[in-house]
Amino acid sequence: MTGYSYSRPRRSITLTVLLGFLLIYSVLPLTWMLFSITKDQPDLLTSFGLWFGDGFALFDNLGQVFTYDGGIFSRWFFNTLVYVVVGAGGATLLATAGGYGLAKYRFRGRNAVFAVVLGAIAVPGTALAVPTFLLFSQLGLTNTMWAIILPSLVSPFGLYLMWVFAAEAVPTELLEAARVDGASELRTFFTISLRLLVPGIVTVSLFAIVATWNNYFLPLIMLNDPDLFPLTLGLYTWLADATGVGASPVFHLVITGAFLTIVPIVVVFLVLQRYWQSGLSAGSVKQ
Amino acid sequence: MSAAPPSIRPAATEPLAPARHRPSRLTARVSRAGAGFVMPFLIAFALVFVAPLAYSLYLSLFRNRLVGGTQFVGLSNYADVFVDPKFWDGALRVMLFLAVQVPIMLAIALVAALAIDSGRLHGHRFFRIGLFLPYAVPGVVAAMMWGFMYSDRVGLTGSLNDLAGFELLVPYTKQWLLVSIGNIVTWEFVGYNMLILYSALKTVPTETYEAAAIDGAGQFRIVRHIKIPAVRGALVIATVFSIIGSFQLFNEPQILKGLVPNLISTSYTPNIYAYTLSFQGNQVSYAATVAIVMGVITAVIAYIVQLRGMRRDS
Numbered sequence: 001m002t003g004y005s006y007s008r009p010r011r012s013i014t015l016t017v018l019l020g021f022l023l024i025y026s027v028l029p030l031t032w033m034l035f036s037i038t039k040d041q042p043d044l045l046t047s048f049g050l051w052f053g054d055g056f057a058l059f060d061n062l063g064q065v066f067t068y069d070g071g072i073f074s075r076w077f078f079n080t081l082v083y084v085v086v087g088a089g090g091a092t093l094l095a096t097a098g099g100y101g102l103a104k105y106r107f108r109g110r111n112a113v114f115a116v117v118l119g120a121i122a123v124p125g126t127a128l129a130v131p132t133f134l135l136f137s138q139l140g141l142t143n144t145m146w147a148i149i150l151p152s153l154v155s156p157f158g159l160y161l162m163w164v165f166a167a168e169a170v171p172t173e174l175l176e177a178a179r180v181d182g183a184s185e186l187r188t189f190f191t192i193s194l195r196l197l198v199p200g201i202v203t204v205s206l207f208a209i210v211a212t213w214n215n216y217f218l219p220l221i222m223l224n225d226p227d228l229f230p231l232t233l234g235l236y237t238w239l240a241d242a243t244g245v246g247a248s249p250v251f252h253l254v255i256t257g258a259f260l261t262i263v264p265i266v267v268v269f270l271v272l273q274r275y276w277q278s279g280l281s282a283g284s285v286k287q
Numbered sequence: 288m289s290a291a292p293p294s295i296r297p298a299a300t301e302p303l304a305p306a307r308h309r310p311s312r313l314t315a316r317v318s319r320a321g322a323g324f325v326m327p328f329l330i331a332f333a334l335v336f337v338a339p340l341a342y343s344l345y346l347s348l349f350r351n352r353l354v355g356g357t358q359f360v361g362l363s364n365y366a367d368v369f370v371d372p373k374f375w376d377g378a379l380r381v382m383l384f385l386a387v388q389v390p391i392m393l394a395i396a397l398v399a400a401l402a403i404d405s406g407r408l409h410g411h412r413f414f415r416i417g418l419f420l421p422y423a424v425p426g427v428v429a430a431m432m433w434g435f436m437y438s439d440r441v442g443l444t445g446s447l448n449d450l451a452g453f454e455l456l457v458p459y460t461k462q463w464l465l466v467s468i469g470n471i472v473t474w475e476f477v478g479y480n481m482l483i484l485y486s487a488l489k490t491v492p493t494e495t496y497e498a499a500a501i502d503g504a505g506q507f508r509i510v511r512h513i514k515i516p517a518v519r520g521a522l523v524i525a526t527v528f529s530i531i532g533s534f535q536l537f538n539e540p541q542i543l544k545g546l547v548p549n550l551i552s553t554s555y556t557p558n559i560y561a562y563t564l565s566f567q568g569n570q571v572s573y574a575a576t577v578a579i580v581m582g583v584i585t586a587v588i589a590y591i592v593q594l595r596g597m598r599r600d601s
């Protein structure tokens with residue numbers, strides 16, 4: 001072990017190659033997708049999946065995705081944005097205020113809130129979906145945008161992350177000093193605490209964005225009107241239509257649409273990677 | 288309650304404002320403000336968490352009949368669920384799924400996390416991002432991509448089987464379908480779990496390793512005696528989340544059903560069963576009961592895993 005240092009270990013080719021197989025597995029479907037979006041429907045069926053087909057139909061496909069079915073894809077895109085901005089944005093807001101309140105204040109019922117919310121993390125989201133549908137249909141909320149937005153507003157896991165983060169990031173002495181100076185709690189929150197919470201907020205919003213962007217089960221049960229569908233559900237209807245009896249498959253549009261669904265979220269992840277990495281270590285798994 | 292991760296305790300017992308010597312008027316004002324911060328979340332929580340649960344508990348005590356409308360039946364829906372072969376068909380399937388898929392996924396995630404943390408990879412940043420990327424892909428899209436790739440004509444299995452000269456891979460058969468679904472789920476979440484474990488490894492101070500190395504501990508001993516114990520808490524959390532995820536299995540089989548309708552029954556998983564009951568069978572009370580029973584089974588198993596994992600921890 002002479003000359004071995006933990007801060008600068010030797011690179012291992014064997015290990016790199018071994019993990020390289022896992023990396024190939026990870027990017028295989030995405031690679032398949034990148035080749036497939038350049039193919040038209042007949043080409044998809046005849047050519048090898050990991051190489052180009054006879055033609056190059058990428059621009060045709062992109063054009064068709066946005067015009068097929070009366071251009072409803074852009075509508076789905078817009079809906080998804082609404083669900084993400086209002087739903088995930090609201091979830092982040094509620095989780096931030098709530099986590100901060102739990103971390104930095106002591107009030108009656110605090111421990112109960114805490115226990116209930118932690119218990120809620122263990123409640124399967126989909127197990128909740130059917131009951132939520134039953135309740136919402138009583139309230140006349142199904143088949144409206146609220147049916148998707150309201151359930152997205154609550155993220156027990158986000159609250160938990162924010163609570164752990166706020167406990168560390170906002171020094172209690174700072175709040176006490178502001179109190180001595182006579183600042184109201186709300187004012188302290190907006191002028192002092194909020195800035196300290198930014199990394200946690202970005203992390204929580206990132207997870208909320210992924211959850212709403214990828215939401216499928218809830219829209220599936222809540223919505224009938226295709227004009228309210230998010231991308232995930234809309235794409236599924238294209239896929240399901242394509243496999244029905246006597247239907248003409250539009251696999252090339254499903255795949256190109258799926259590609260367009262992935263791009264924004266992957267970009268968000270790559271741009272904000274500093275945050276989700278630090279947020280994960282600060283939150284769920286801090287030892 | 289059940290899913291209290293290990294890191295909670297230190298922060299929860301940390302001294303909090305306001306301190307006891309403050310004047311009580313200020314204390315009252317401050318604690319009101321604290322409750323005020325939490326209130327919006329709680330209101331939303333009551334509406335979309337507590338109310339649906341309460342409502343479905345209520346519903347589960349009734350029965351929808353074609354003739355005679357809705358009728359109070361006490362706990363007999365629960366009795367029915369426990370002897371319903373369709374429910375058990377799905378429940379046992381997800382249990383089998385979780386018993387096989389979760390250990391494989393977490394083992395791969397652990398190996399990847401250890402490898403990246405060891406610093407012995409060329410381009411480890413690239414690995415970290417590349418392996419995590421699938422998590423950003425919507426489950427629906429992941430299921431569609433694999434669904435296409437599995438198919439003989441559009442996908443890769445056809446090409447692969449041609450290359451092999453025989454039916455090497457047959458993802459769309461009764462025997463292999465669950466494996467095909469397991470592969471999709473593994474693909475989606477291996478990177479996510481890897482990152483959770485990797486973050487836990489990062490919290491071990493480098494000096495610990497250096498001290499161990501000076502004491503003559505080799506790579507594998509360090510992994511076994513320092514690194515694995517260090518990630519145990521995170522591993523328990525990842526296991527609990529994976530168990531919850533397995534019991535909820537819905538999206539992947541539901542999407543594949545769009546591609547191969549005949550292979551996936553209406554009770555393939557408990558969630559698909561509950562969905563079918565409420566939207567095609569029009570048996571909302573029974574669907575609510577199935578959802579509740581499944582939720583309770585999930586919570587109990589997650590709780591047991593949590594307890595066992597934590598006990599070994601101390």
